[in-house]
Amino acid sequence: MKKILFTLTLITTFCSIQSCGVYSFTxxxxxxxxxxxxxxxxRNNAPxxxxxxxxxxxxxxxDIIxxxxxLDLTNQNGDLIYEGEIVEYYIAPITATAQNTAAQNRLTVSVNVRFYDxxxxxNDLEQRFSFYYDYGGSAQLTGSQRDEAINVIFERITQDVFNATLAKW
Structure with a gap:
């Protein structure tokens, strides 16, 4: 009986390991x-x-891929190809004060992505991805605040692109 139980456990373990062939933790x-x-x-084609x-x-x-x-990054003849353009980069007020000035502004960036497998x-895909960053109305979007805004937006957009093309989410 122990031999049969051991054999069944071994077969189940082997089948479980084999079924995870193309899975990754990401x-x-x-x-x-x-x-x-x-x-x-x-390219930046935003107005x-x-x-x-x-x-x-x-x-x-x-970097995210x-x-x-x-996968290895190549300059030409890749198995997967990403291309596109930045189509929107704009700042708009989203809330106002009693003095009719902006209490908060929003930077929005949109990217059109074409993916070829x-x-x-x-698996090919063409889709627009967009995200935003809110900041105080009295602040100027320059220097380190601009860098932080761009980093937050691009982190989100690239993760969305990764999920849509490779994770199939």
Whole structure:
């Protein structure tokens, strides 16, 4: 009886381990025939052009994929290809004071992303991703506050892109 129980336990354990073949702790489900990705430069086509955010977004997207998958970054002929453009960058007041001035402002950034899976065209995606950062109405969005706002927005957008393309959330 012990031999049968041991055999059943061994088979169950082996089957459980085998079923987790393409799972990762980040939630990414990358097919075994995918080994590289490329992120083409995301141009800033927003009506208001903030210098440097195009390069910063491109690098942020590369970093999140490198950190959360085992894929290798390449400049051309990637198995997965990301491209697109920054389409919105604007600041708008969201609350007002009794003196008709802004009590709080919101920076919003939107990015149009095109994703191509060269091994499985059914996974291709084109989608717009957007996020915002709120800050005080009397503050100027410059220096370290601007950097913090951009970092918060890009962290959220790149995670959303990752989830939509690789984690399938």
């Amino acid at each position: 939630g990414a489900s990358v097919a075994s025939n995918i080994s590289t990705f490329q992120v083409n430069f995301f 208001i052009v903030e210098p440097g955010i195009d390069r910063q977004f491109t690098q942020s997207l590369q 490198l950190n959360q998958t085992s 060269t091994k499985n065209e059914g």
